[in-house]
Amino acid sequence: xxxxxxxxxxxxxxxxxxxxxxxxxxxxxxxxxxxxxxxxxxxxxxxxxxxxxxxxxxxxxxxxxxxxxxxxxxxxxxxxxxxxxxxxxxxxxxxxxxxxxxxxxxxxxxxxxxxxxxxxxxxxxxxxxxxxxxxxxxxxxxxxxxxxxxxxxxxxxxxxxxxxxxxxxxxxxxxxxxxxxxxxxxxxxxxxxxxxxxxxxxxxxxxxxxxxxxxxxxxxxxxxxxxxxxxxxxxxxxxxxxxxxxxxxxxxxxxxxxxxxxxxxxxxxxxxxxxxxxxxxxxxxxxxxxxxxxxxxxxxxxxxxxxxxxxxxxxxxxxxxxxxxxxxxxxxxxxxxxxxxxxxxxxxxxxxxxxxxxxxxxxxxxxxxxxxxxxxxxxxxxxxxxxxxxxxxxxxxxxxxxxxxxxxxxxxxxxxxxxxxxxxxxxxx
Amino acid sequence: xxxxxxxxxxxxxxxxxxxxxxxxxxxxxxxxxxxxxxxxxxxxxxxxxxxxxxxxxxxxxxxxxxxxxxxxxxxxxxxxxxxxxxxxxxxxxxxxxxxxxxxxxxxxxxxxxxxxxxxxxxx
Numbered sequence: 001x002x003x004x005x006x007x008x009x010x011x012x013x014x015x016x017x018x019x020x021x022x023x024x025x026x027x028x029x030x031x032x033x034x035x036x037x038x039x040x041x042x043x044x045x046x047x048x049x050x051x052x053x054x055x056x057x058x059x060x061x062x063x064x065x066x067x068x069x070x071x072x073x074x075x076x077x078x079x080x081x082x083x084x085x086x087x088x089x090x091x092x093x094x095x096x097x098x099x100x101x102x103x104x105x106x107x108x109x110x111x112x113x114x115x116x117x118x119x120x121x122x123x124x125x126x127x128x129x130x131x132x133x134x135x136x137x138x139x140x141x142x143x144x145x146x147x148x149x150x151x152x153x154x155x156x157x158x159x160x161x162x163x164x165x166x167x168x169x170x171x172x173x174x175x176x177x178x179x180x181x182x183x184x185x186x187x188x189x190x191x192x193x194x195x196x197x198x199x200x201x202x203x204x205x206x207x208x209x210x211x212x213x214x215x216x217x218x219x220x221x222x223x224x225x226x227x228x229x230x231x232x233x234x235x236x237x238x239x240x241x242x243x244x245x246x247x248x249x250x251x252x253x254x255x256x257x258x259x260x261x262x263x264x265x266x267x268x269x270x271x272x273x274x275x276x277x278x279x280x281x282x283x284x285x286x287x288x289x290x291x292x293x294x295x296x297x298x299x300x301x302x303x304x305x306x307x308x309x310x311x312x313x314x315x316x317x318x319x320x321x322x323x324x325x326x327x328x329x330x331x332x333x334x335x336x337x338x339x340x341x342x343x344x345x346x347x348x349x350x351x352x353x354x355x356x357x358x359x360x361x362x363x364x365x366x367x368x369x370x371x372x373x374x375x376x377x378x379x380x381x382x383x384x385x386x387x388x389x390x391x392x393x394x395x396x397x398x399x400x401x402x403x404x405x406x407x408x409x410x411x412x413x414x415x416x417x418x419x420x421x422x423x424x425x426x427x428x429x
Numbered sequence: 430x431x432x433x434x435x436x437x438x439x440x441x442x443x444x445x446x447x448x449x450x451x452x453x454x455x456x457x458x459x460x461x462x463x464x465x466x467x468x469x470x471x472x473x474x475x476x477x478x479x480x481x482x483x484x485x486x487x488x489x490x491x492x493x494x495x496x497x498x499x500x501x502x503x504x505x506x507x508x509x510x511x512x513x514x515x516x517x518x519x520x521x522x523x524x525x526x527x528x529x530x531x532x533x534x535x536x537x538x539x540x541x542x543x544x545x546x547x548x549x550x551x552x
Contacts, residue, residue, distance in 0.1 A: 071448045082482065146516060149509055
């Protein structure tokens with residue numbers, strides 16, 4: 001049965017981006033890092049002090065959270081976050097707040113359109129494991145009535161959408177997504193649908209994660225992280241020597257807007273979102289299906305929904321975390337979906353950013369939008385010996401002259417959940 | 430009865446209250462040593478100063494005893510934050526029921542003075 005298509009769905013474009021990432025805290029820095037393959041990953045001494053074998057993290061620069069009290073926190077001087085906002089935030093929401101400010105400015109949204117019944121937020125964040133731990137410890141020691149009443153909303157996984165609704169006066173739809181490392185990709189897909197279906201005109205898509213010992217340690221236990229200590233060696237998605245990923249945090253925000261709404265406002269359109277798909281592996285809570293079954297079906301669903309042929313996709317920003325199993329599953333799925341002789345170019349930007357967990361989907365959709373608008377193909381760093389099984393795929397291990405027209409971004413998460421979204425270069429008209 | 434503070438306790442008080450108005454950590458240490466409850470209004474002022482927006486700090490400096498706390502731009506959550514800090518500073522517990530009755534800067538000072546005197550007499 002052919003996929004059911006919507007009658008005259010509205011079109012959805014990207015009109016603003018915001019980034020607080022390991023490779024840059026604004027559009028220009030991120031663009032430079034992507035073009036020049038500058039890694040945001042570094043040696044993180046806290047890990048060595050914790051006696052774990054992991055050494056690298058995609059640290060966010062320019063922020064510090066030395067203790068629970070928010071008046072000890074620092075963030076770039078370009079932002080001014082009122083104390084009454086900070087008291088209900090964890091690091092991820094602080095990053096998110098700054099990325100939102102950038103996105104609102106880029107999209108030229110006046111306060112009355114940010115705070116409007118037709119403007120919503122779709123968010124993803126794992127909350128703050130650090131704050132959860134510290135607050136719980138204090139509650140047990142001093143009793144909950146002697147502790148910060150904001151501890152809960154600052155710590156739990158809905159913290160990003162809850163804070164955004166309060167800080168930015170959001171009047172439209174607001175919710176959070178919890179599908180592990182596919183969370184903000186799901187947020188993007190849902191935002192896209194809500195605009196297409198005429199339920200919202202603008203939706204902020206946001207992903208944000210803390211980046212500290214507490215966000216990294218649980219992954220050490222899963223044995224999913226690289227044990228290398230040199231960011232010029234690892235992560236190295238698609239390389240034969242890949243041995244795991246590096247955790248990063250930060251925030252990314254995309255402003256998705258209905259095309260005619262954006263045109264009436266006369267704001268620059270950066271790219272168009274043309275489809276998305278999702279599917280689950282039904283296989284394991286942690287390991288991907290070895291053949292990338294769910295991810296393959298997610299890519300096919302996205303292509304069908306976008307109404308294009310697989311051959312039109314000319315760049316894939318892969319999930320590509322640099323784990324032995326994950327990369328193999330994804331490449332097998334890509335080979336199955338893209339059967340033309342010359343398939344799309346494939347790269348993983350996680351090799352320079354680290355894996356943003358629930359933030360990854362939004363961050364990488366943002367990178368795809370930048371690549372389409374600025375006409376470049378991101379390179380996959382640290383490949384010295386491509387895995388021979390991937391030889392037939394056009395993995396971008398060195399800079400190429402290619403201006404992508406249609407970019408796909410993949411995300412997979414624990415439980416075997418998979419999302420694929422497709423963005424297109426915007427030609428006026 | 431005057432109480433001795435350990436060097437560790439002094440350091441912790443200095444650290445925990447260093448974002449308050451100048452002189453506040455010293456006043457807290459002084460109070461804890463001397464039990465002189467007349468220091469409480471200035472300690473309260475110093476803690477309130479920390480939590481209000483920077484532009485309201487001048488007003489906090491000038492606030493008289495009959496000034497309603499809401500006039501200093503304090504919402505109920507800020508008030509709760511102040512109370513949490515004050516409890517730590519004075520080493521007392523204030524009941525929610527007691528807090529509901531206070532409206533002005535002077536009301537809170539008096540409530541804290543009573544609680545402090547009751548607790549530290551008993552001890």
